[in-house]
Amino acid sequence: MYTQGLDQSDTRTPGPEEEAQLVQAFQARIDAEEKIEPRDWMPDAYRRTLVRQISQHAHSEIVGMLPEGNWITRAPSLKRKAILLAKVQDEAGHGLYLYSAAETLGTSRQQMVDQLLSGKAKYSSIFNYPTLNWADIGAIGWLVDGAAIMNQIPLCRCSYGPYSRAMVRVCKEESFHQRQGYEIMTVMARGTDAQRRMAQDALERWWWPSLMMFGPSDSDSAHTAQSMRWKIKRFTNDELRQKFVDVTVPQGHFLGLEFPDPELKLDEQTGHWNFGPIDWSEFKQVLEGNGPCNAERMRARQTAHQEGAWVRQALLAHAEKHEDIR
Amino acid sequence: MTERELPLWEVFIRSRTGLNHRHVGSLHAADAAMAMQNARDLYCRRQEGVSIWVVESGLIHASDPSDKESLFDPAEDKIYRHPTFYDVPDGVENI
Numbered sequence: 001m002y003t004q005g006l007d008q009s010d011t012r013t014p015g016p017e018e019e020a021q022l023v024q025a026f027q028a029r030i031d032a033e034e035k036i037e038p039r040d041w042m043p044d045a046y047r048r049t050l051v052r053q054i055s056q057h058a059h060s061e062i063v064g065m066l067p068e069g070n071w072i073t074r075a076p077s078l079k080r081k082a083i084l085l086a087k088v089q090d091e092a093g094h095g096l097y098l099y100s101a102a103e104t105l106g107t108s109r110q111q112m113v114d115q116l117l118s119g120k121a122k123y124s125s126i127f128n129y130p131t132l133n134w135a136d137i138g139a140i141g142w143l144v145d146g147a148a149i150m151n152q153i154p155l156c157r158c159s160y161g162p163y164s165r166a167m168v169r170v171c172k173e174e175s176f177h178q179r180q181g182y183e184i185m186t187v188m189a190r191g192t193d194a195q196r197r198m199a200q201d202a203l204e205r206w207w208w209p210s211l212m213m214f215g216p217s218d219s220d221s222a223h224t225a226q227s228m229r230w231k232i233k234r235f236t237n238d239e240l241r242q243k244f245v246d247v248t249v250p251q252g253h254f255l256g257l258e259f260p261d262p263e264l265k266l267d268e269q270t271g272h273w274n275f276g277p278i279d280w281s282e283f284k285q286v287l288e289g290n291g292p293c294n295a296e297r298m299r300a301r302q303t304a305h306q307e308g309a310w311v312r313q314a315l316l317a318h319a320e321k322h323e324d325i326r
Numbered sequence: 327m328t329e330r331e332l333p334l335w336e337v338f339i340r341s342r343t344g345l346n347h348r349h350v351g352s353l354h355a356a357d358a359a360m361a362m363q364n365a366r367d368l369y370c371r372r373q374e375g376v377s378i379w380v381v382e383s384g385l386i387h388a389s390d391p392s393d394k395e396s397l398f399d400p401a402e403d404k405i406y407r408h409p410t411f412y413d414v415p416d417g418v419e420n421i
């Protein structure tokens with residue numbers, strides 16, 4: 001087994017009556033804001049939901065390294081290169097924190113990785129878009145990490161202990177990601193005309209996909225209500241999306257950039273920025289594997305895994321040999 | 327081909343001298359040296375620690391959650407184990 005201290009696990013199968021009592025006691029703990037820990041009793045559906053959500057989240061961090069990794073060797077200065085390296089390394093770390101949080105639920109990392117590589121598991125649709133020039137690295141940090149932070153902050157209070165602790169660590173590291181991106185955008189927006197056009201173009205390409213990162217509208221989101229009851233989720237997709245728009249639009253205007261949405265307008269009454277309709281058919285297409293880079297991303301992950309196989313084997317062989325000597 | 331997975335390790339970090347090592351998470355590694363190296367890379371990218379312990383997860387024995395009552399409840403009614411249980415007369419100091 002793959003959970004912390006899982007030398008003993010709850011092997012009893014409760015009868016229907018006992019199960020109902022357990023479910024009730026479980027919900028009462030959640031309602032009282034108690035954290036659920038790996039070896040506590042939990043409904044199967046809660047476990048499944050968490051494994052799905054946490055592993056998808058982990059996959060997103062891992063695949064998310066690819067679009068940015070694309071620019072490490074071509075960063076415009078040593079400073080930017082060091083920053084981008086550190087950021088991409090953080091994303092690898094986030095993936096690993098999350099895989100180990102999911103492992104505490106009894107699913108091995110290898111199973112999760114296999115699901116990613118076979119195409120069975122999903123990852124965030126945003127990482128299927130290409131990074132065409134350096135301004136994209138600015139836009140990703142500012143918008144994509146910005147949207148991720150919006151999603152992740154409430155997850156620090158998630159009812160499942162290992163997930164919430166992983167998210168606290170992740171959130172601590174994310175804010176540098178967003179700031180370095182915004183700084184790149186600032187430099188470019190205040191640079192030459194050509195740089196300014198690149199910044200504007202990057203914003204135009206990344207804006208709508210960033211809004212899609214929050215997932216389908218509440219009316220089409222199958223899992224939201226149950227996840228809110230279990231306190232896995234604290235806000236709905238639409239609530240988080242609106243929060244993101246409200247904080248991000250003024251940041252873009254500050255740089256003199258224009259958002260690619262003619263309907264974007266401040267509602268003086270509510271203080272919220274109203275925005276135009278999202279093209280959900282594009283979101284669906286990308287999710288189904290037909291985005292601009294889906295195939296490339298999958299290929300990159302599969303190749304990396306295959307080409308690393310001999311290293312993993314050698315490591316184990318070395319460890320075994322070493323054990324014999326000892 | 328099913329590949330054998332690298333074993334799981336638990337990581338404990340002392341964030342400053344004078345403090346206990348604290349559990350921070352887990353990782354996979356083939357042996358202790360690799361676990362140590364990975365713990366450095368994974369959990370200490372921002373000076374989070376001055377010392378690292380790594381322990382193979384399988385070596386940790388944990389209490390069973392269903393034993394919670396029998397293990398921890400007996401301490402509940404032993405309030406005389408706390409200094410606040412005792413009356414000290416007014417005027418008595420330094421006790």
Ligand SMILES: [Fe+2]
Nearest residue numbers: 061090091094
């Ligand atoms: Fe991240």
Ligand SMILES: [Fe+2]
Nearest residue numbers: 091145174177
């Ligand atoms: Fe990030």
